[in-house]
Amino acid sequence: MVPSATMSFEPLHHIPLLRGPVPLTHLLLRHFVRSGDRVVDATCGNGNDTLLLAELVGPTGKVWGFDIQREAVDGTARKLAAQGFEERVTLVAAGHETMAGQVEAGLSAVVFNLGYLPGGDRSVITRPETTGAALEQALGLLAPGGIVALTIYPGHRGGDAERRLVEEWAGQLPAPLFHAWRMGQTNVTADAPYVICVQKGA
DSSP: OOOOTTOOOOOOTTSOOOOSHHHHHHHHHHHHOOTTOEEEESOOTTSHHHHHHHHHHOTTOEEEEEOSOHHHHHHHHHHHHHHTOGGGEEEEOSOGGGGGGTSOSOEEEEEEEOSBOTTSOTTOBOOHHHHHHHHHHHHHHEEEEEEEEEEEOTTSTTHHHHHHHHHHHHHTSOTTTEEEEEEOOSSSOTTOOEEEEEEEOO
8 A cells, every 4th residue: 555645754864765776876885895895986976976985995995986087086086085085095087997907806896877977068978888898897806795886877868878788798797606686766767777786706
């Protein structure tokens, strides 16, 4: 039975609202990332994922953050400095397809928030060819049990091609070496963003 709109309940303040795919990704990260871990934000964007990762790994952990747009890197740097997290994060003004040459192996998480920079130039987007290369590198850098978490936006120009690339990539990963999941809301439009999460087997 669907609750009536007139029914009133006290909100559960300790439970995050899963309003869209990013809060779902953050819920996963809070489960998988621990103090002292090494992680990657493959698309810094507005810096929110990088900030969360820096909080989760603590002062003994390490975060690498990538973005091709200087605007995104500089904005992320300011957010990290405001929280005193800058020492635990290395920001790289380059595409995520350069990850393998700059990151230490044994990662517990690699996060991708695909598409364009919110509030930025919508013609500058992540692209299938570079995202595909970065995903292959991410798998090689993961520790057993680590995850690659992607938020996918099929609704913008170029987004559907990237969606197909990621779906094909995740779908051909051999089980039980990898566990690939597709998670999205069912009460939204067909082109709404969603999450794909891949865990490396033990």
